[in-house]
Amino acid sequence: MKIIIISPNKALKEQIRQHLQEINAPREILLFDNGSDKLAQIAEQERPDILIMEGLDHGLDQLTFLEQFSLHYPATELIIFSENASSEFLMKAMRSGVSDVLHLPLVAEDLQLAVRRVESKLKQAGGRNKIGKVIAFIASKGGSGATFLACNLAYVLAAQENEKVALLDLNLQFGDAALFVSDQVPANTLADVAANISRLDATLLASSMVQVLPNFGLLAAPEDAEHAAEVKPAHIDALMKLAKNQYDYVVLDIGRTLNASSIKALDYADMIFLVLQESLPFIRDSKRLIVALQSLGYDKNKIYLMLNRHEKRGDISIEDIEAALDMKVFKSIPNSYIAVSASVNQGVPIMKIAKHDAVTHALQEIAQTLLKSTHAAKKSWLNSLLNRA
Ligand SMILES: Nc1ncnc2c1ncn2[C@@H]1O[C@H](COP(=O)(O)OP(=O)(O)OP(=O)(O)O)[C@@H](O)[C@H]1O
Ligand SMILES: [Mg+2]
Numbered sequence: 508m509k510i511i512i513i514s515p516n517k518a519l520k521e522q523i524r525q526h527l528q529e530i531n532a533p534r535e536i537l538l539f540d541n542g543s544d545k546l547a548q549i550a551e552q553e554r555p556d557i558l559i560m561e562g563l564d565h566g567l568d569q570l571t572f573l574e575q576f577s578l579h580y581p582a583t584e585l586i587i588f589s590e591n592a593s594s595e596f597l598m599k600a601m602r603s604g605v606s607d608v609l610h611l612p613l614v615a616e617d618l619q620l621a622v623r624r625v626e627s628k629l630k631q632a633g634g635r636n637k638i639g640k641v642i643a644f645i646a647s648k649g650g651s652g653a654t655f656l657a658c659n660l661a662y663v664l665a666a667q668e669n670e671k672v673a674l675l676d677l678n679l680q681f682g683d684a685a686l687f688v689s690d691q692v693p694a695n696t697l698a699d700v701a702a703n704i705s706r707l708d709a710t711l712l713a714s715s716m717v718q719v720l721p722n723f724g725l726l727a728a729p730e731d732a733e734h735a736a737e738v739k740p741a742h743i744d745a746l747m748k749l750a751k752n753q754y755d756y757v758v759l760d761i762g763r764t765l766n767a768s769s770i771k772a773l774d775y776a777d778m779i780f781l782v783l784q785e786s787l788p789f790i791r792d793s794k795r796l797i798v799a800l801q802s803l804g805y806d807k808n809k810i811y812l813m814l815n816r817h818e819k820r821g822d823i824s825i826e827d828i829e830a831a832l833d834m835k836v837f838k839s840i841p842n843s844y845i846a847v848s849a850s851v852n853q854g855v856p857i858m859k860i861a862k863h864d865a866v867t868h869a870l871q872e873i874a875q876t877l878l879k880s881t882h883a884a885k886k887s888w889l890n891s892l893l894n895r896a
Contacts, residue, residue, distance in 0.1 A: 508626055509535045511553055513546070514561035514588075519613065523559060526615040527622060550580045557625055561588040561611070570596070570603045574705060577604030578741060581707045581749045584625045588613075604705040628708075639673075639751040640881055643759040643776035644813075647793040652815040653782040654678070654760050655851060656840065656870070658687040658725070661758040662856040663867075663874045665723035670755040670878075673716070674725040675746065677772050678762030679735040682728020690854050691717050693727035698734035700726065701742040709753045712746070719856075740771040747775040756877075765799060779805060780837070782813045785823045790831050797832060811837035818842050838873050841865040 510527060514520045520538045527536055539549055550558065563569050577585060584606045589596065592608065600608050606628075607621040642660075646653035658674060665672040676684040676697065685693050695715040700707060716724030726746075729735040750757045759776065761769045773779065781796060783789040793812070800810060814828065817839040825836050846861035853860065858867050 508557065508629070509537070509553065509555045510557045510559065510622070511537045511539060511549060511555040512559045512561075513539045513549070515540055516561060519561060522613055523561075523618060526613075526618050529615070530619050530623065546576060547579070550576070550583055555583055556629055557584045557586060557606075557622065559586045559588075559622075563587055563589070570599050573600065573605055574603035578704055578745050579748070581704075581745050582752050584629065586621055586625065602705075639754045639757045640778075640877070641747070641751060641757045641759065641776045642778050642780060642877070643761050643773055644780045644782060645761040645773075645796065646763040647781055647783040647789050647796050649763060651782040651784055651789065652840070653762070653780075654684050655687055655847065656780070656782060656813060656815065657758050657760045658684050659850070659857050659866075660870050660873055661723060661725075661756070662688055662719065663858055663870045664756050664758075664877070665720050666856070666858060667871065668874055668878055669722065671753075672723045672756045672758065673712075673750050673754040674723070674758045674760065675750065675772075676726060676728035676760050677743070677769055678728055678760050678764075679738055679766075679768060680728075680732055680764070681762060682760065684760045685717050685725055685727040686854055687851060688719050688725065688854065688856050689717050693717050693725075696727045696729050696734065697742075697746075698729035698737050700746060701738045704742050704745055707745055707749060709749065712749060712753065738768060740767045743768045743771040747772060751775065765803070770803060773800075773803075773805065776805075776809065779810045780813045781810055782815050783828075784816045785814060785818070785821050785825075785828060787823075790823075790828060793832055797834070807834070810834070813837060814839040816840070816842040838869065838876075840869045 512520050512523050524536050524538065527534065537553065539545070573585060585604065586607045586609060587600065587605055588609050588611050590611045597608050606625050609617055609621055644653040644657040661672045661674040664670045674684060676682040700712065700715050703711060713724055716726050718724055729738060759772055761772065779800065781793060783793045797810060801807060812832065812834055814825065814836045825839065829835055843864055843866045846857060846864040847866060850857040850860050857864060858870065861867055
């Protein structure tokens with residue numbers, strides 16, 4: 508657990524630290540003087556589990572600020588102190604996402620109890636120590652196979668590689684990902700998560716998902732355009748921050764529209780998988796999309812071409828595509844009409860329904876490549892740390 512204490516009062520800060528150290532559990536405790544003006548900066552850099560703040564004035568403006576804060580940092584729990592705040596303030600503080608309000612002068616037991624309560628809540632939610640890899644699927648054109656590949660790669664990562672995986676259907680208007688891997692009607696969607704964003708935590712996220720496997724949850728897209736309109740970029744931002752902390756892999760189905768929300772999600776993507784097929788209209792639209800992505804500031808080396816429905820003896824070769832797009836094809840997935848149709852029509856992952864199909868093998872290969880690159884990245888990070896030491 509990482510706990511940050513912010514207060515202009517040095518003596519009080521030390522007292523809080525001491526009381527926290529009396530509770531037996533490993534904790535990292537940091538102290539800061541700065542008030543609310545530096546809060547976001549501290550949260551961004553330190554990513555604490557718990558933030559304890561003293562020295563707020565009790566204006567309702569502060570609550571709006573705290574509400575914004577918990578919206579942006581849903582993985583950080585807030586505990587605040589107040590000297591003689593009104594009951595109206597206390598109610599509103601709780602509603603704005605503050606976990607606990609403690610009274611001054613400081614009572615050690617109250618503080619310890621509040622911290623224990625928050626810690627057990629965080630533990631139940633599965634901790635937040637992951638740095639998930641975010642993979643965004645974007646379709647160059649409708650019908651490219653982006654949703655099919657996103658859902659089935661997510662399934663392989665969970666079922667075969669034992670990774671904890673989330674699939675977020677961010678195709679706000681035409682999202683249909685849940686149908687590809689499950690026969691459950693989603694009880695909740697992204698719109699419900701957006702409506703409850705100030706309460707968003709790992710438990711709420713997990714309970715809003717269709718649980719395809721114990722380690723694979725899928726958050727369905729809003730059911731209609733009206734609900735889709737309620738999802739704002741700030742919601743996506745909070746959702747992405749949380750999902751990255753909770754899952755090894757966060758797979759996104761972006762669909763084919765670039766808008767403020769999908770761009771917000773792409774900002775978090777480690778890899779953008781652009782799905783195309785080997786025909787001229789797909790190649791043309793891929794070219795446009797690559798230009799658009801680059802003009803939005805995404806590096807070309809973040810974009811990976813996924814050539815779907817590949818036929819070895821087709822009119823257009825992989826080399827032709829690479830020449831036209833001035834990019835290497837990352838992976839090709841064979842065309843396999845019967846197995847894919849059976850999977851899609853029954854809503855059963857292809858790995859389950861056609862274990863030995865070439866498409867299943869291609870997806871397994873992609874999963875292996877991803878795991879290898881994640882392990883290599885971790886190793887080089889560790890090496891640089893050790894070298895520095
Ligand atoms: N490798 C493949 N072999 C055969 N058929 C495939 C393959 N991949 C996808 N398909 C077929 O293409 C159809 C469209 O796929 P999908 O819905 O995933 O495309 P999409 O890019 O998400 O489209 P949209 O833009 O409508 O969201 C699927 O229903 C499936 O039947
Ligand atoms: Mg789709």
